Amino acid sequence: MYKNKLPEKLSALRKHFQYSLADIASRLDVPVTEYMNWENGNKLCDILQLEKIARLYHVQLQDLADNTRVVRLPNLDAIEDSLDLMTLHAVPNHTEDVADNIMVTSVMQIPQSEYTDDVFAETAEIPSGDTVKVTTDAGETKVIGLEQLQKTQVIEISDLDHKDREERKPEPKAQPVPEPEPVGVNKKLIAGIAVVLALLALVLYMITRPQKEEPEEGDIAVSVSGINRIAIGDTYSIYIKDEQTLESRGDVLPDLSAFTNIVQVSAYEDHLAGLKNNGRVVCTGSDRGCDVSAWRGITMIAAGRDHTAGLREDGTVVCSGSSLACDVSSWTDVTAVYAGNELTVAKTKNNTVLISGSFDGKNNAAASTKVKDIAVSDTEIAFLFQDGTVRAYGISGLGNNTGSWTNMAEITAGTDFTVGVNNNGKVIVASSNDELVRELSSWSNVRYLTASGKTVMAVRNGEIIGAGDNSYHQYAGSPQSSSAPEKKLAQVQNISFRATSGGLAISWDKVDNADYYEVRVSTEPETMIKSASNSANIGSDKLTDGHSYQVTITPFSNDPNEYAAGDGTTVSYTYQANKVKLETPRNLKAEQVQDKDELNVSWEPVNNANYYIVAFNGSEERVTETSLRMTLSSLEDGREYIVKVTPYANNDRNFDAGDPASVKFTYAEPVTAVPLAVPADITVNQDDIDYTDAYLNITWTPVEHASGYKVTINSVDFTTNQATLRIKASDANLENGKTYNIRVEAVSSDTKRYTSSSANTGYTLELPPEPTPTPTPEPTPTPTPEPTPTPEPTPTTEPTPTPEGEVTNG
Numbered sequence: 129m130y131k132n133k134l135p136e137k138l139s140a141l142r143k144h145f146q147y148s149l150a151d152i153a154s155r156l157d158v159p160v161t162e163y164m165n166w167e168n169g170n171k172l173c174d175i176l177q178l179e180k181i182a183r184l185y186h187v188q189l190q191d192l193a194d195n196t197r198v199v200r201l202p203n204l205d206a207i208e209d210s211l212d213l214m215t216l217h218a219v220p221n222h223t224e225d226v227a228d229n230i231m232v233t234s235v236m237q238i239p240q241s242e243y244t245d246d247v248f249a250e251t252a253e254i255p256s257g258d259t260v261k262v263t264t265d266a267g268e269t270k271v272i273g274l275e276q277l278q279k280t281q282v283i284e285i286s287d288l289d290h291k292d293r294e295e296r297k298p299e300p301k302a303q304p305v306p307e308p309e310p311v312g313v314n315k316k317l318i319a320g321i322a323v324v325l326a327l328l329a330l331v332l333y334m335i336t337r338p339q340k341e342e343p344e345e346g347d348i349a350v351s352v353s354g355i356n357r358i359a360i361g362d363t364y365s366i367y368i369k370d371e372q373t374l375e376s377r378g379d380v381l382p383d384l385s386a387f388t389n390i391v392q393v394s395a396y397e398d399h400l401a402g403l404k405n406n407g408r409v410v411c412t413g414s415d416r417g418c419d420v421s422a423w424r425g426i427t428m429i430a431a432g433r434d435h436t437a438g439l440r441e442d443g444t445v446v447c448s449g450s451s452l453a454c455d456v457s458s459w460t461d462v463t464a465v466y467a468g469n470e471l472t473v474a475k476t477k478n479n480t481v482l483i484s485g486s487f488d489g490k491n492n493a494a495a496s497t498k499v500k501d502i503a504v505s506d507t508e509i510a511f512l513f514q515d516g517t518v519r520a521y522g523i524s525g526l527g528n529n530t531g532s533w534t535n536m537a538e539i540t541a542g543t544d545f546t547v548g549v550n551n552n553g554k555v556i557v558a559s560s561n562d563e564l565v566r567e568l569s570s571w572s573n574v575r576y577l578t579a580s581g582k583t584v585m586a587v588r589n590g591e592i593i594g595a596g597d598n599s600y601h602q603y604a605g606s607p608q609s610s611s612a613p614e615k616k617l618a619q620v621q622n623i624s625f626r627a628t629s630g631g632l633a634i635s636w637d638k639v640d641n642a643d644y645y646e647v648r649v650s651t652e653p654e655t656m657i658k659s660a661s662n663s664a665n666i667g668s669d670k671l672t673d674g675h676s677y678q679v680t681i682t683p684f685s686n687d688p689n690e691y692a693a694g695d696g697t698t699v700s701y702t703y704q705a706n707k708v709k710l711e712t713p714r715n716l717k718a719e720q721v722q723d724k725d726e727l728n729v730s731w732e733p734v735n736n737a738n739y740y741i742v743a744f745n746g747s748e749e750r751v752t753e754t755s756l757r758m759t760l761s762s763l764e765d766g767r768e769y770i771v772k773v774t775p776y777a778n779n780d781r782n783f784d785a786g787d788p789a790s791v792k793f794t795y796a797e798p799v800t801a802v803p804l805a806v807p808a809d810i811t812v813n814q815d816d817i818d819y820t821d822a823y824l825n826i827t828w829t830p831v832e833h834a835s836g837y838k839v840t841i842n843s844v845d846f847t848t849n850q851a852t853l854r855i856k857a858s859d860a861n862l863e864n865g866k867t868y869n870i871r872v873e874a875v876s877s878d879t880k881r882y883t884s885s886s887a888n889t890g891y892t893l894e895l896p897p898e899p900t901p902t903p904t905p906e907p908t909p910t911p912t913p914e915p916t917p918t919p920e921p922t923p924t925t926e927p928t929p930t931p932e933g934e935v936t937n938g
Contacts, residue, residue: 133195135169141185142167143370144201146590150353156180160351346424348407348441352391355428355464356403357587359395360580361413365602366393366400367576367592375592379600386410394431395580396467401431409438417449432467439465445474447484455484468504469523475499479514487523505541505579512539512548520546520558528558529658532644542579542596549577556686558658560646566688567595617642617694620681627706629783631668634679638662641691642683648696650678669778673705710737710775710786713754718771718793720760723880725798729771730755736783737775743788744771765797803883805831807851807872810889817856819898824860824891826853826870833882834874841870841891857893867892 142152149167153160156177165171173181175193182189191199352368359366364378374390376382382400387393387410392403398413407426411418417435423446428439435449443461447454453472461477471485481496493509496519501512508527510520516535520527528546533556538549545559547568555571557564564584574586574593582597594603618639626633634647639662647664649655651671657664671677680698685691713731720727729742731754739752745763749756763769772790777783808829815823826839830851839846839853841860846853862868870889876882 132169132172134172134192135167137192137199138167138181141181141187141199141201145185146370148353149351150355152184155184160353164351343406344424346407348425348427350391350403350405350407350427352405354576356392356394357576358578358585358592359393359400359431360578360583360585360602361395361400362397362581363600363602364395365583365585365592365594366395367587368393377592377604378602382412384412386412392429394429394436394467396431396433396469399431399433399436401429401436403427403429403438407441409436411436417447419448428465430465430467430472432471433469435467435470435472437465437467437472439463439474443477445472447472453485456482464502466502466504468509469506471504471509471523473502473504473509475502481511487521493521501539503539503541503546503579506543506581508541508546510539510541510546512536516551518546518548526656529644530558531658532660533558538577540577540579540584542584543582545579545582545584547577547579547584549574560656561596562688562693564596569686569688571595615641615690616692617683617685619695620645620683620697623679623681623697623699625679625701627704628665629668629706629708630665632666632671632701632703633663634666634681635663636681636697639683639694641685642694643686644684646682646684646696648680648682668705671703671705673703676700676702707784708736709784710734710777712787713740713773713775713789716771716773716789716791718791720793720796723798725760725763727758727760727771727793728755729758729773731773731789734775734786736777737786738778739776741774741776742771743774745769760795763795763797765795768792768794799880801879801881801883804834804874804876804885806885807831807837807874807887810870810872810887812870812889812891814857814894816896819896820858822857822893822895824853824855824857826855826872827851828872828887831874831885833876833878835877836875838873838875839870840873842868857895862893864893864895 142149147155149164150160153163156163158177162171166173166177178192179189182192186202187199191197352370357368361378361382363380364376364382366382366384367375367377368390369375374384374387374393376384382398387402389405390402390410391405394401399416399418400411400413401418401420402410403426404410407424409420409423409426409429411420411431417432420436420438423438425441426438426446427441430437432450432453435447435453437454437456438446439462440446443463445456445459445462445465447456450470452470453467456472456474459474459482462474462482463477464475466473468485471483471487473484474482476482479497479499481494481499481502483490483494487493487509493511496511496513498514499511500514503510503512506523508520508522510518510527510530512518516533516537518530518533518536518539520530520541528544530546530548533548533550535551536548536556537551540547545557545561545564547558548556550556553573555568555574555577557568559565561582564582568584571586571588571593574588577584577586579585579596583594583602584596585592585594585603587593592603620639621637623634623636626635636645639645644658644660645662645664647655647657647659649657649666649670651666655666655670657666677700678698679701680696682696683694685693711734713734716729716731718727718729727744729744731740733754734740739750740754742749742751742756742758744758749758770790770792772788774788775786777785810826810828813825813827815825817823828837828851831837836847836849837851837853839848841855842862844860846855846860860868868891870891871886872888873884873886875884
């Protein structure tokens with residue numbers, strides 16, 4: 129049956145090179161979840177990625193891609209001298225149920241500390257001694273020196289089943305001449321003993337191997353990565369060497385019996401916390417902050433002095449122990465957590481900072497953005513930003529001067545020092561401890577950099593190295609300090625001072641070959657500044673007008689092996705404050721709250737002002753905010769009043785009070801409104817129009833102080849300024865025979881003094897009945913008369929002409 133052997137090859141090679149899952153994913157430029165799918169066999173990588181892997185591990189691409197071929201494990205001390213890989217022989221039939229498709233060879237020696245995946249779980253260990261007798265497929269016994277075995281590491285991961293292996297046996301190779309067998313030795317007996325020894329070794333491993341915990345609801349898978357690989361306690365150190373191995377050092381070790389399957393460790397003094405590969409947390413040492421047994425789904429841990437913080441998979445944070453450091457219940461979208469002395473710090477998804485606890489620079493630190501990583505120590509919190517710069521804030525005072533650091537890839541912090549590794553692998557230190565600076569400056573190409581107290585540790589070429597305090601032997605030994613340099617920097621000359629509005633400016637002549645200067649001023653507490661230039665500034669909040677201070681300036685080189693620090697130059701200086709007048713507050717407003725004896729006063733903040741005096745009507749009030757709500761009393765209605773606001777600085781600062789700003793307002797005495805009298809004697813008279821409609825005449829008693837009335841009938845509103853209303857019933861959509869509620873409400877135009885009142889009455893619409901129509905009689909028909917005949921016209925006789933002059937009778 130086909131079985132993809134690439135995942136097992138990838139796992140074996142990664143562990144041989146001591147890479148974590150996160151390390152190899154980063155080198156291949158893929159998400160760690162993507163690489164895990166390749167190694168788990170859930171997905172196949174493409175040929176380009178496979179070529180990258182082959183180049184990274186110095187192996188042949190064909191050996192990775194071909195299931196029938198084996199991979200060679202290169203010698204880590206000399207990559208070019210690859211170790212020979214030998215073909216493995218099939219396990220005898222009576223052990224195949226143990227090994228399945230994994231084949232065991234008598235010439236295969238793989239240290240258990242390096243290979244712990246299931247593919248190696250059934251490998252028999254070679255017994256100690258000068259030689260070992262093994263049985264070949266042919267039943268012959270050979271004697272092989274252990275020196276030969278120890279020089280060879282072989283893995284065969286192929287897809288051949290048992291039948292295929294019988295048909296495709298490897299070509300015979302030249303075998304070493306076996307030594308003569310002792311007389312009388314039974315070959316089968318020796319072969320049986322070898323098998324029994326292998327089985328005994330397998331049984332012993334199965335008994336002693338760490339037992340997997342039963343999964344519970346909320347468990348998640350967490351892998352070893354570059355996070356929390358080393359933890360430094362007060363008397364010990366713990367290093368996660370791989371997924372199964374913890375390496376501990378120190379004179380007094382903690383109880384590690386519960387620390388199985390650990391993928392992260394974090395410590396503070398005697399307090400040690402561990403994160404398991406199932407997202408659960410274990411804790412030992414002091415009982416402070418160790419109530420963690422119920423935690424599930426944790427992806428990162430941080431141990432403080434008196435508390436333990438855990439980052440959940442959903443971006444929230446849980447915390448056990450100190451209430452001051454554990455005010456984290458509202459935190460969301462967190463991607464990393466860190467802890468210190470009564471302090472918890474977190475980085476969010478948008479690269480901002482959350483802080484629980486208190487220290488001098490909390491407000492400035494909490495305002496930081498674009499944060500890549502954070503380091504917390506007893507004395508400071510250091511931030512590595514995405515642009516490669518670093519800023520350190522002191523827990524009580526100033527942090528180390530890292531202002532000149534650029535292109536940084538990793539940081540850590542201890543007591544009074546900050547350490548970083550830049551993109552070129554060089555270690556850079558900010559510390560007044562010259563010996564520590566010399567030790568760490570010789571480091572390069574280190575991984576898993578961490579610090580605690582006055583101790584710094586890291587891993588280089590698979591080995592733990594350390595520097596600083598090693599009183600309890602937390603590390604094997606520190607790097608050899610270089611001999612004292614032959615050259616020494618000159619002293620600083622010509623120190624000058626200039627009082628400014630913000631404090632004190634100090635300058636001096638440059639010193640040849642000096643890379644930075646350490647400036648110490650005898651303030652309380654002492655002020656220490658590291659400057660990459662020949663000048664420094666001290667804030668006025670640290671200085672007292674008229675007080676004398678001792679100022680010491682010492683030059684340093686970034687390479688103490690070449691130039692020793694110069695002698696410090698100390699001078700005395702009496703500080704005379706250069707006071708500046710504060711500005712007048714702008715945009716001052718004074719507004720009375722409507723119908724209340726309260727006044728809101730507000731203004732814009734004044735730069736460098738610490739507080740303000742608000743003067744009003746003969747009284748004064750000191751406030752630190754830029755607004756004030758005042759209670760008014762004994763004021764005259766309609767009178768104009770003035771409010772003044774004056775800015776002030778604290779006495780120890782170099783600022784005089786500014787001129788006051790003023791604003792006027794007119795006081796209006798609040799009035800309590802009373803309800804109007806209720807409309808009384810509501811009557812309704814009906815004037816019928818016909819059986820379809822009617823007029824309603826509604827009247828009531830006039831209400832004093834009412835400016836108008838609202839009459840509501842059948843949800844229809846009518847308004848009038850008289851104590852009467854005449855409307856049609858149809859205007860209110862009234863129906864004959866139905867009863868309605870008529871509501872009359874009296875209202876006033878002076879709403880500050882009067883509120884409305886109302887009264888109701890019932891009314892039933894009764895229209896006259898529709899009249900019955902009278903029948904119209906049928907008309908009597910009139911006879912038509914016969915037409916009268918028209919007589920014939922009588923002919924007209926022509927008149928007889930009268931002779932001219934003749935008279936006629938009338």
